[in-house]
Amino acid sequence: MKDEILFIATVESHILNFHIPFIQYFQNKGCEVHVATKLGNRQDELKKLGIVCYDIDFERSPYSFSNLKALNQLIKIMRENKYSLVHVHTPVGAFLGRLAAKITGTKPVIYTAHGFHFYKGASIKNWLIYYTMERLAAHWTDGLITMNDEDYNVAKRFKLRKSNAVFNVHGVGLDIDKYTISDENKRKQMRKAFGFDEKDIVILTVAELNANKNHKQILDSLIKLKSLDNVYYLIVGIGEYECYLKKYVEENGLSGKVKLLGFRLDIPDLLNISDIFALTSMREGLPRCIMEAMAAGKPVVATDVRGNRDLVKDGANGYLVPLDDVNATVDALQNLIESEDLRKKMGDEGRKIIQDYSIDKVLKEMDEIYKKYYV
Numbered sequence: 001m002k003d004e005i006l007f008i009a010t011v012e013s014h015i016l017n018f019h020i021p022f023i024q025y026f027q028n029k030g031c032e033v034h035v036a037t038k039l040g041n042r043q044d045e046l047k048k049l050g051i052v053c054y055d056i057d058f059e060r061s062p063y064s065f066s067n068l069k070a071l072n073q074l075i076k077i078m079r080e081n082k083y084s085l086v087h088v089h090t091p092v093g094a095f096l097g098r099l100a101a102k103i104t105g106t107k108p109v110i111y112t113a114h115g116f117h118f119y120k121g122a123s124i125k126n127w128l129i130y131y132t133m134e135r136l137a138a139h140w141t142d143g144l145i146t147m148n149d150e151d152y153n154v155a156k157r158f159k160l161r162k163s164n165a166v167f168n169v170h171g172v173g174l175d176i177d178k179y180t181i182s183d184e185n186k187r188k189q190m191r192k193a194f195g196f197d198e199k200d201i202v203i204l205t206v207a208e209l210n211a212n213k214n215h216k217q218i219l220d221s222l223i224k225l226k227s228l229d230n231v232y233y234l235i236v237g238i239g240e241y242e243c244y245l246k247k248y249v250e251e252n253g254l255s256g257k258v259k260l261l262g263f264r265l266d267i268p269d270l271l272n273i274s275d276i277f278a279l280t281s282m283r284e285g286l287p288r289c290i291m292e293a294m295a296a297g298k299p300v301v302a303t304d305v306r307g308n309r310d311l312v313k314d315g316a317n318g319y320l321v322p323l324d325d326v327n328a329t330v331d332a333l334q335n336l337i338e339s340e341d342l343r344k345k346m347g348d349e350g351r352k353i354i355q356d357y358s359i360d361k362v363l364k365e366m367d368e369i370y371k372k373y374y375v
Contacts, residue, residue, distance in 0.1 A: 115285020173362030209239030
């Protein structure tokens, strides 16, 4: 009989975007991998990989009563299966997964924090809710994995089941070669299809359309850069802020400069046609989109917040700007817009830095951790 491994995350996109290499790590060891998540329109992608899927009524909000149903569903799954290891992700999924494991006596349980919802500058409400949740759930946790220095230092203060069980890894890993595209003909053809020529400067953001991702900081910067006719902005992502952002673009005369592209799978190609990558989030864990941009050799303009600053070295592979500081963002963008040499220099430095975040290196880091809990 195969050993069974359970991965838990609030939404299926989290599993698909970040955890397939680690699921396949266990499958290659002969394990049967189960996933408990809120299934959506991409569930067939999971099932095609031979993953046993459970549809859980998770809600991202910790206040939703639906999460009581989700807890009972997790308890039922754990009672019906004998898991050799449970790996939990995302705040609500991780909390409920660990609580269900405690109730059912399921061990060991490891947790990857992709960015605590409490952090320097977060609201008191976030600290009261999420910090309390994490401190409590730490008692039901055998291993805790973080991805940035700030979270690692916080996590070391938690009381886990065992001491010396907090680890820091280089993110979720990146297939660097996938983003290292140097097809000049394809670049020219794709830019032409978008209506760009070679003198145009294309800024790209890949991020969910929500309040945290703070796209408005870039849009407000573009309003100040309107006199530069050759600057364009592509936004990739979907979310509840889509209508708001479209309206904001129209109201501020940016319709000819900004394109909202929705959900896309051709991120490497979009990076290939872009000149600058931007991410002005209010908070991050360790943003994969910045890692992808660095692998593609693009300079990055990002807010100086946790996670971003772990990847972007100010003045080396990009610029870190204060949150909501439009003038500083304009200055950073203008420096890059005006100098092709600077864009290339910073892009090359980003490619050097990102080597430590390759999927091969992260799999080795995770292998050392997994061996502590699953043999």
